[in-house]
Amino acid sequence: MNKIFEVPLYAYERSSDQDAATAVRHKVIVIGAGPVGLATAIDLAQQGVEVVVLDDNDKVSFGSRAICFSQRTLDIADRLGAGSPMVDKGVQWNVGKVFFDNRQVYEFNLQPDTGYANPAFINLQQYYFENALVDRVRQLQAAGAPIEIRGRNKVEAIGTHDSHVVLEVETPEGPYNVEADWLIACDGANSPTRRMLGLDFDGRVFEDNFLIADVVMEADFPTERWFWFDPPFNRGQSALLHKQPDNVWRIDLQLGWDIDKEREKRPENVIPRLKAMLGEDVDFDLEWVSIYTFQCRRMERFRHGRVLFAGDSAHQVSPFGAMGANSGIQDADNLCWKLKLVLDGKAPEILLDSYSRERVQAADANIAKSSRSTDFITPKSQISRLLRDAVLDLSEHFEFARPLVNSGRLSTPCTYQDSSLSSADALNGPDITRPGSACPDAPLGDEFLLPKLAGKFTLLTIDAGAPERIEEGGVEATRLALSVKDDLTLELKRRYLGDATGAVYLIRPDQHVAARRDTFEENAFRQAIRRATGKE
Amino acid sequence: MADLILTPNLDSADDFYAGLLAAHDGLDKSASDALNARLVLVLANHIGDADVLTQAVKAAALRGS
Numbered sequence: 001m002n003k004i005f006e007v008p009l010y011a012y013e014r015s016s017d018q019d020a021a022t023a024v025r026h027k028v029i030v031i032g033a034g035p036v037g038l039a040t041a042i043d044l045a046q047q048g049v050e051v052v053v054l055d056d057n058d059k060v061s062f063g064s065r066a067i068c069f070s071q072r073t074l075d076i077a078d079r080l081g082a083g084s085p086m087v088d089k090g091v092q093w094n095v096g097k098v099f100f101d102n103r104q105v106y107e108f109n110l111q112p113d114t115g116y117a118n119p120a121f122i123n124l125q126q127y128y129f130e131n132a133l134v135d136r137v138r139q140l141q142a143a144g145a146p147i148e149i150r151g152r153n154k155v156e157a158i159g160t161h162d163s164h165v166v167l168e169v170e171t172p173e174g175p176y177n178v179e180a181d182w183l184i185a186c187d188g189a190n191s192p193t194r195r196m197l198g199l200d201f202d203g204r205v206f207e208d209n210f211l212i213a214d215v216v217m218e219a220d221f222p223t224e225r226w227f228w229f230d231p232p233f234n235r236g237q238s239a240l241l242h243k244q245p246d247n248v249w250r251i252d253l254q255l256g257w258d259i260d261k262e263r264e265k266r267p268e269n270v271i272p273r274l275k276a277m278l279g280e281d282v283d284f285d286l287e288w289v290s291i292y293t294f295q296c297r298r299m300e301r302f303r304h305g306r307v308l309f310a311g312d313s314a315h316q317v318s319p320f321g322a323m324g325a326n327s328g329i330q331d332a333d334n335l336c337w338k339l340k341l342v343l344d345g346k347a348p349e350i351l352l353d354s355y356s357r358e359r360v361q362a363a364d365a366n367i368a369k370s371s372r373s374t375d376f377i378t379p380k381s382q383i384s385r386l387l388r389d390a391v392l393d394l395s396e397h398f399e400f401a402r403p404l405v406n407s408g409r410l411s412t413p414c415t416y417q418d419s420s421l422s423s424a425d426a427l428n429g430p431d432i433t434r435p436g437s438a439c440p441d442a443p444l445g446d447e448f449l450l451p452k453l454a455g456k457f458t459l460l461t462i463d464a465g466a467p468e469r470i471e472e473g474g475v476e477a478t479r480l481a482l483s484v485k486d487d488l489t490l491e492l493k494r495r496y497l498g499d500a501t502g503a504v505y506l507i508r509p510d511q512h513v514a515a516r517r518d519t520f521e522e523n524a525f526r527q528a529i530r531r532a533t534g535k536e
Numbered sequence: 537m538a539d540l541i542l543t544p545n546l547d548s549a550d551d552f553y554a555g556l557l558a559a560h561d562g563l564d565k566s567a568s569d570a571l572n573a574r575l576v577l578v579l580a581n582h583i584g585d586a587d588v589l590t591q592a593v594k595a596a597a598l599r600g601s
Contacts, residue, residue: 390573400581 005127008058009134012152018176023166026052027343029180031155031193034061035126036311036328037186038133038149042080043336045140045147047455049343052180054169058151060134063288064214065126067242067250068322072413072438073329074118075511079454082136083118086129090122091243096225098395098405102232105396115491116441117448121410123244125214126325158183158196158307165306182339183307186328189294191313200300207295208374210319211253211264214287215274218247221282227407229377229392233276238377238407241277248287251277252319254377261291294318296370298363302331302356310335315363320373320408323366330413331359337455337509341533346474351534354421362414369409376406413438416512423506423515423528430498439511442492444482449492452480453511457529459520462492464502466520472529477506508532540591 010033017024028044030037033055044051069077069086077083097107113120140147152172159166165183169176185193194201221243228239237254244250253273255264263269270289278284298315302308311328335355341347379385394401416422416436425434432440442449452458457477459466462484469478484493497503506515506528515528530536546552560568580589 386569386573387577390570390577393570394574394577398578401577404577 004131005060005062008151009060009131010055010149010151011058012150012172014171014173015148015150015176017178018171018173020176023177023179025164025179025181026050027180028052028182028184028339029054029165029167029178030184030186031055032186032188032311032313033057033130033134033149033151034186034188034311035066035129035133035325036332037184038130038137039076039080039329040184040186040310040332040336041147041149042082042133042136042140043332044339045137045145046080047336047340048146049336049340050146051148052178053147053149054153054155054167055149055151056154060127060130062127063125063212063290064244064248064250065212066129066322066325067123067125067244068121068326068410069124069129070121070322070326070411071116071118071441072411073326074122075441075450076329076333077132078118078451079333079511080133080136081139082132085132085135086124087118087122089128089132089245090124091223091245092119092122093223093225093243095222096227098392098407099226099228099231100389100392100396101230103396105392106402108402115443115489117450118441121322123242123250125244125248128245129325155192155196158193160197160305160307162305181306181343184335185307185309185313186311186332187313189312189316191309193307194299194309194313197304197307199304201297202300207257207293208318208378209255209257209259209261209264210292210294211251211255211270211273211289212292213251213253213270213274213289214244215249215251215278216247216285216287217249217278217282221249221278228277229388229407231277233273236378239277240407249284255291256378261293265289265291292319296367298360298367301353302359303352308335308339308352308355310359314359315366317363317366317370318374318408320370320377321366321410322408323370323411326411327359327362327366330362331355333510334359338534341475344474347533348535354419354534358414358416358419358421361416361419365414366411373406373408377408421508421514421532421534423524423531426515426517426524427500427503428498428518429500429503429516430495433496433505433513433516435513435515437513439507439513440495442487442495443489444486444492445488449482450511453507455509457509457514457532458505458507459525460496460503460505460507461520462496462503462505464504464519466504466525467522470522470525470529472526473533473535475529475533477525477529506532537587538585540588540595542595 027050030041030053041051041053094110154170156170157168223243226241240252242250302314310331317323338351379388391404422435459477459479504520508514514532
């Protein structure tokens with residue numbers, strides 16, 4: 001049987017661009033059909049922006065790669081019309097076990113949070129995630145949306161100009177030239193775009209290698225996350241076992257920096273380690289093995305004229321905490337509405353610089369988190385190891401030490417608190433919804449809040465008055481009028497009002513809070529719209 | 537902001553000190569270091585207050601004249 005990642009999903013087809021006498025100009029070209037490139041293209045196409053995705057391959061990613069998708073990513077995927085197949089296919093787990101040396105130190109059971117449409121996270125192979133996005137692209141195409149994926153179209157050269165970019169693209173039938181008003185590079189950590197433009201990728205904090213294996217087990221092995229610190233089968237390093245759909249288990253073995261990659265990848269070296277982890281009597285098949293090398297670093301800025309970088313091409317972190325693909329999807333989420341406004345002439349080009357600033361802030365937060373996890377997982381000094389071991393030893397006996405155990409902190413959305421797009425907080429409300437925050441979901445009877453906030457500026461009023469719509473400089477905000485009575489569980493009140501009796505929120509198309517006040521004041525909200533669109 | 541107590545506050549200073557030494561009886565250097573590390577973490581959790589802990593770290597970092 002063919003695996004999903006072995007079937008060409010966007011096979012090469014000749015485009016009329018290849019027969020044009022002069023290079024055809026597109027609105028937006030996205031390089032890379034990974035999770036971030038596909039999400040970007042869908043987001044733009046849904047807003048009516050013409051977009052072409054170029055990928056040097058014709059299949060979804062090989063092997064599981066990114067496997068943990070956070071609630072924020074699933075909320076964004078819902079907005080993109082691709083969330084439910086991911087959640088349906090994904091695995092949710094609650095029980096985790098932490099091992100230290102040769103023993104289990106504790107076990108935890110995460111109670112699912114209530115009052116959110118999506119789970120806190122799901123485990124899902126990257127190829128299924130990409131497949132759901134490709135299906136969505138096909139759906140949009142069937143509905144006439146201006147979106148196209150060109151497989152086996154490899155960008156070989158890029159010419160940048162003030163008003164556009166020119167690409168030289170290699171195909172199985174020879175090269176052609178094509179142009180775009182805007183180029184979005186989603187071509188991964190080794191981004192050829194970045195290299196061709198001679199751009200930096202600095203700020204290396206640390207580097208490491210991981211042996212990553214997908215293992216198929218038919219045995220009724222439990223659906224749990226197991227994490228080992230300094231186990232006998234991987235001394236001085238860490239190991240992780242995680243459940244994925246289809247009886248596939250993902251195993252990450254940290255290897256350190258100075259290793260022989262080819263030697264580590266050989267089955268005769270991999271299999272004994274896996275037997276030591278899983279137990280000698282467990283039957284398994286090795287589906288995929290790879291060495292993942294990473295460095296913690298980012299580009300200085302994510303916008304260079306008409307070229308924008310999103311996902312791993314712009315920033316790279318350790319795999320602890322699943323911050324790679326998740327933060328890339330949030331890049332797309334942040335960028336697309338801004339680009340749409342700029343393309344429509346409703347916002348100045350400098351709005352795109354706020355994309356860089358906001359997402360640089362997010363990348364820095366992820367790199368800092370990643371550094372702390374690494375300090376805990378691989379202590380760099382004697383005292384660091386002493387304290388780490390003390391935490392793990394205490395965690396076996398006392399609950400208080402368990403929050404100190406750091407095997408990676410799960411990706412959380414960045415709050416753009418000091419962003420030039422956010423207005424000063426004018427509500428005595430909860431911290432989680434202060435300006436800059438990603439809106440948390442809340443139940444509304446049989447429905448949920450977030451789908452009602454998608455893709456446009458919204459004036460969310462909760463027990464407060466406001467006009468049904470206001471327009472400022474061509475940008476429209478429409479009202480969503482709610483009352484605390486719409487949610488009998490009171491999560492809406494807890495998350496958006498706190499002690500306030502009413503509130504008015506201005507919410508960006510990416511569901512981040514731009515401004516909030518206790519009552520509607522026209523001038524304040526007009527100014528907030530101008531700020532949120534780069535006009536103040 | 538809560539203040540770190542830096543005036544005498546132990547119920548029985550000599551007994552506490554003797555107890556601390558006794559806990560290290562028979563331990564080699566690395567086992568003793570590990571005990572101290574665990575003790576710091578247990579006490580820190582009991583205090584909890586981030587301001588007080590920051591002041592405590594500063595106070596401990598202060599060295600002879």
